[in-house]
Amino acid sequence: MIAFVVRRVLASIGVMIAVGLIAFAMFRYVGDPINQMVGVETSVAERAQLREELGLNDPAIVQALRFLARAARFDFGVSYQFKQPVADLIGARMPATLELAFVASILSLAAGIPMGVYSALHRDSALSRLFQALSLIGISLPTFLTGILLITLFSVVLGWLPSFGRGDVVRLGPWWTTGFLTVSGLKSLVMPATTLALFQMTLIMRLVRAEMLEVLRADYIRFARARGLSESAIHFRHALKNTLVPVITIVGLQLGSIVAFSIITETVFAWPGMGQLFLQSIQNVDIPIMAAYLLFIAFMFVTINLVVDILYVSVDPRLRASLHGMHG
Amino acid sequence: MSRADVDLAKSGPPPPSLVARLRDNDLVASFLSSKTTAAAGLIALILIVAGLAAPLIAPTDPFNPAANFLMDSLTPPRFVAGGDPRFLLGTDDQGRDLWSAILYGLRISLMIGAFSVLLGGAIGVALGLIAGYAGGWIDSVVMRIADVQLTFPAILIALLLDGVAHALLQKSNREETAFLVLVVAIGLSFWVQYARTVRGSTLVEKNRDYVQAARLIGLSPARIVVRHILPNVMGPVLVIATINLAIAIITEATLSFLGVGLPATEPSLGTLIRIGQNYLFSGEWWIVAFPSLGLATLVLSVNLLGDWLRDALNPRLK
Amino acid sequence: MSAALLSVRDLRVEFATRQGPLIALDGVSFDIAPGEVLGVVGESGAGKTLTGLAIIGLLDPPSRIAGGEIRLDGERIDNLSPARMRVLRGRRIGMIFQDPLTSLNPLLRIGDQLTETILTHLSLTRRQARERAIAWLGEVGIPSPAKRIDGYPHEFSGGMRQRVVIALALCAEPALIIADEPTTALDVSVQAQIIAVLKKVTRVHGAAVMLITHDMGVIAEMADRVAVMYAGRIVEIGAIGDVARRPLHPYAMGLMAAIPTLEARAGRLAQIPGTMPRLSAIPRGCAFSPRCPRVFGRCEAERPPLIAVGERRAACWLYDAQAAPAAARAENSR
Numbered sequence: 001m002i003a004f005v006v007r008r009v010l011a012s013i014g015v016m017i018a019v020g021l022i023a024f025a026m027f028r029y030v031g032d033p034i035n036q037m038v039g040v041e042t043s044v045a046e047r048a049q050l051r052e053e054l055g056l057n058d059p060a061i062v063q064a065l066r067f068l069a070r071a072a073r074f075d076f077g078v079s080y081q082f083k084q085p086v087a088d089l090i091g092a093r094m095p096a097t098l099e100l101a102f103v104a105s106i107l108s109l110a111a112g113i114p115m116g117v118y119s120a121l122h123r124d125s126a127l128s129r130l131f132q133a134l135s136l137i138g139i140s141l142p143t144f145l146t147g148i149l150l151i152t153l154f155s156v157v158l159g160w161l162p163s164f165g166r167g168d169v170v171r172l173g174p175w176w177t178t179g180f181l182t183v184s185g186l187k188s189l190v191m192p193a194t195t196l197a198l199f200q201m202t203l204i205m206r207l208v209r210a211e212m213l214e215v216l217r218a219d220y221i222r223f224a225r226a227r228g229l230s231e232s233a234i235h236f237r238h239a240l241k242n243t244l245v246p247v248i249t250i251v252g253l254q255l256g257s258i259v260a261f262s263i264i265t266e267t268v269f270a271w272p273g274m275g276q277l278f279l280q281s282i283q284n285v286d287i288p289i290m291a292a293y294l295l296f297i298a299f300m301f302v303t304i305n306l307v308v309d310i311l312y313v314s315v316d317p318r319l320r321a322s323l324h325g326m327h328g
Numbered sequence: 329m330s331r332a333d334v335d336l337a338k339s340g341p342p343p344p345s346l347v348a349r350l351r352d353n354d355l356v357a358s359f360l361s362s363k364t365t366a367a368a369g370l371i372a373l374i375l376i377v378a379g380l381a382a383p384l385i386a387p388t389d390p391f392n393p394a395a396n397f398l399m400d401s402l403t404p405p406r407f408v409a410g411g412d413p414r415f416l417l418g419t420d421d422q423g424r425d426l427w428s429a430i431l432y433g434l435r436i437s438l439m440i441g442a443f444s445v446l447l448g449g450a451i452g453v454a455l456g457l458i459a460g461y462a463g464g465w466i467d468s469v470v471m472r473i474a475d476v477q478l479t480f481p482a483i484l485i486a487l488l489l490d491g492v493a494h495a496l497l498q499k500s501n502r503e504e505t506a507f508l509v510l511v512v513a514i515g516l517s518f519w520v521q522y523a524r525t526v527r528g529s530t531l532v533e534k535n536r537d538y539v540q541a542a543r544l545i546g547l548s549p550a551r552i553v554v555r556h557i558l559p560n561v562m563g564p565v566l567v568i569a570t571i572n573l574a575i576a577i578i579t580e581a582t583l584s585f586l587g588v589g590l591p592a593t594e595p596s597l598g599t600l601i602r603i604g605q606n607y608l609f610s611g612e613w614w615i616v617a618f619p620s621l622g623l624a625t626l627v628l629s630v631n632l633l634g635d636w637l638r639d640a641l642n643p644r645l646k
Numbered sequence: 647m648s649a650a651l652l653s654v655r656d657l658r659v660e661f662a663t664r665q666g667p668l669i670a671l672d673g674v675s676f677d678i679a680p681g682e683v684l685g686v687v688g689e690s691g692a693g694k695t696l697t698g699l700a701i702i703g704l705l706d707p708p709s710r711i712a713g714g715e716i717r718l719d720g721e722r723i724d725n726l727s728p729a730r731m732r733v734l735r736g737r738r739i740g741m742i743f744q745d746p747l748t749s750l751n752p753l754l755r756i757g758d759q760l761t762e763t764i765l766t767h768l769s770l771t772r773r774q775a776r777e778r779a780i781a782w783l784g785e786v787g788i789p790s791p792a793k794r795i796d797g798y799p800h801e802f803s804g805g806m807r808q809r810v811v812i813a814l815a816l817c818a819e820p821a822l823i824i825a826d827e828p829t830t831a832l833d834v835s836v837q838a839q840i841i842a843v844l845k846k847v848t849r850v851h852g853a854a855v856m857l858i859t860h861d862m863g864v865i866a867e868m869a870d871r872v873a874v875m876y877a878g879r880i881v882e883i884g885a886i887g888d889v890a891r892r893p894l895h896p897y898a899m900g901l902m903a904a905i906p907t908l909e910a911r912a913g914r915l916a917q918i919p920g921t922m923p924r925l926s927a928i929p930r931g932c933a934f935s936p937r938c939p940r941v942f943g944r945c946e947a948e949r950p951p952l953i954a955v956g957e958r959r960a961a962c963w964l965y966d967a968q969a970a971p972a973a974a975r976a977e978n979s980r
Contacts, residue, residue: 015476030495031497136631145624149620163609220748220749220751226702226735227814228763231732263487279586282487285494318798
């Protein structure tokens with residue numbers, strides 16, 4: 001088990017280094033960093049001096065290693081447009097995005113898994129058909145349209161929920177602000193979280209349904225029926241557990257992508273998170289922020305992947321066995 | 329062959345007509361058997377024709393600033409109080425006829441969708457074939473790149489590529505290149521799925537007898553891959569392409585909505601919705617409503633077709 | 647025949663299709679006495695498994711029982727509600743499937759699967775159920791059962807897993823076991839062991855067995871009587887000795903000739919030319935007539951019922967003249 005975790009961690013570090021090199025290439029070779037940092041009135045001599053100070057004349061490999069080493073310490077340089085350290089900018093906006101993504105993840109799992117299980121068990125019921133139709137709409141409706149639809153209904157027509165921002169936030173320690181503790185914060189969270197969750201929820205539901213239907217056809221389910229086990233034992237003890245094993249992997253990846261998808265939701269609801277910052281950086285060609293965000297997303301993905309792998313092994317005895325077999 | 333088959337071959341009835349054969353075809357039968365699918369097919373067809381024929385059927389040219397007047401801006405639809413008979417669905421903030429803008433927007437969405445699917449498909453299929461057939465380090469490199477790219481959702485890749493392209497291109501010709509940049513960004517964000525599928529199929533096909541035979545008689549690898557393996561891996565590629573068309577259209581609309589896609593001067597559906605969102609609270613609902621409806625209908629009908637095609641080609645997935 | 651444990655009369659199973667129902671089983675009738683082993687043989691697609699699934703009430707749509715009746719201890723079971731049928735499954739009728747590798751849930755310990763089944767049917771405490779599970783594992787020949795009970799299925803070999811499957815099917819002591827090709831998926835070397843275990847355990851617990859297989863060797867080893875199926879019908883049924891030695895139905899003759907015996911090992915296995923008809927294209931008369939070496943006019947026009955020939959019955963017009971026709975029909979319709 002330990003050897004397995006070590007191997008997975010090493011692989012994760014490999015992915016991070018690869019993404020780091022891409023980020024470095026973007027930073028160094030897309031446009032000239034010096035031109036982005038200084039004004040037009042800066043003289044050629046001053047530019048050359050700055051270039052030397054920043055180490056931009058060093059061999060590429062040295063620059064790349066320096067970039068990676070700094071990134072590992074969360075030092076991504078200074079934003080071109082805000083003239084502030086990128087780490088501070090991202091840090092200030094991270095709580096908003098993570099709270100949104102967290103609530104959306106919980107929402108999509110809590111709704112998607114039961115809906116998928118139900119529509120697999122009752123294939124032809126009216127409710128299952130409704131779920132199927134909803135899932136098709138959920139997949140076909142671009143996230144921003146869902147958001148606009150919700151705003152139209154709940155803000156413009158009914159006036160129940162705020163259409164933008166995070167509401168009042170409470171500061172917890174130096175690094176975190178939360179919207180969970182105020183009424184306006186919670187109200188502000190409802191629509192963005194729903195919007196962000198909807199697409200993931202439909203995916204999870206479809207996946208769970210397909211997997212569960214597959215499992216219900218398995219021989220061990222038929223044998224369990226032949227032994228007269230109760231429907232609930234067959235569905236929930238035998239089928240659900242086998243369904244969730246493959247679902248874990250894909251759902252893990254999906255949840256990882258929620259953070260990235262929040263770019264769209266944050267734009268629709270003017271949510272002050274990292275996604276908005278990233279979008280601004282793209283519009284203003286603010287490469288340090290783009291590079292840092294890229295690394296952040298990769299880090300999220302790699303971490304979730306690692307957790308999923310470990311979870312997977314602890315659920316499935318066959319994998320545990322093959323791991324034991326591998327080293328004695 | 330059983331006795332009955334032999335008899336049939338000897339003195340059987342004349343070969344069935346085209347119509348009869350189409351009715352017997354499973355794909356066509358399952359298409360017609362589902363009313364939803366048939367309706368979706370019809371709607372998709374109408375939307376595609378409307379988009380392609382936009383320059384012919386649109387009353388005005390929304391791309392031509394001279395044809396639109398600011399004094400007409402924010403006119404409600406014709407069937408609403410205060411509407412103008414010239415503008416069926418009303419006008420936007422620049423006085424453009426929304427009906428025309430939607431037709432042109434459909435055209436752009438479909439073109440970007442189709443081109444980016446073609447581009448992503450071509451790259452993915454080519455790399456998949458090469459990786460699968462050549463194996464070794466080429467295979468490893470291609471698949472590692474694919475793994476890393478899979479780390480990120482397609483929309484993020486497209487955003488990044490878009491950002492990089494903007495940084496590399498001159499600000500002045502951004503508008504002219506926006507279309508091309510979108511196609512490349514979306515296309516490149518989709519190649520991995522094709523490559524993985526095609527590589528898998530190629531690995532299987534490579535060891536088939538007919539490929540071994542072709543190799544023995546000295547055909548060049550390129551010829552073997554293109555003439556013998558490629559036709560055998562196209563089935564799944566087609567299914568992925570259909571599903572990807574819907575995703576590509578959504579991605580384009582999303583990028584344009586986020587303001588990094590097509591500029592307001594040549595609006596796609598996403599751009600129109602972005603403009604319309606600003607008028608949600610001031611009562612000009614039509615600017616956002618009609619383009620949204622058009623986009624949702626387009627994606628839904630393409631998705632329904634994709635679902636049906638996947639089920640029909642692969643009954644096990646139902 | 648009133649003492650029969652299981653009694654199947656005129657069973658008919660249909661598949662619903664787009665072109666209308668296909669008849670998969672037609673007029674299937676047979677009895678199994680308590681403790682008796684009935685072998686059911688035939689090519690794949692002859693309807694052996696469907697018969698077993700119909701009896702235990704596990705036919706999946708689009709197939710369904712369309713006619714006839716099934717009685718267990720005199721009580722009709724083909725029209726029971728799903729809830730009452732469920733209580734009966736495992737407790738009074740058990741079933742063993744072909745592939746031991748896929749019959750066990752990979753994520754649950756075999757002990758849990760056993761105790762779960764025992765507790766479903768018998769009112770025991772968890773501890774008692776576990777003891778009984780260990781006893782069952784010992785009985786089917788799992789070495790050191792008290793230790794292996796907490797193992798997962800993948801930790802057992804194919805033969806051992808099939809032993810576990812047998813224990814699972816029998817652990818609530820059903821009076822009838824339907825064994826569907828219990829050894830087909832196994833290595834030849836362990837097939838004989840599994841048949842021996844099945845034979846021993848069912849005899850000790852007095853369970854009757856419906857043994858479905860296409861392997862005549864397995865039938866000869868274990869069965870008391872044998873039913874030969876072809877294209878959804880029973881074509882011959884009788885004591886194993888009679889049917890194996892002097893088959894009546896031409897199809898059964900072909901099948902029996904395919905058993906390698908000690909004397910005839912050197913000779914070539916006889917084969918029946920042709921293939922079984924598809925369900926959608928069963929001939930109007932005798933389903934076997936297109937392949938039958940002894941076919942004559944009546945076979946292609948009229949379908950033969952099961953005709954009594956001594957202790958046995960065969961569905962073939964060849965025997966219509968020898969037995970009194972009226973008596974044969976009366977026997978069949980009773």
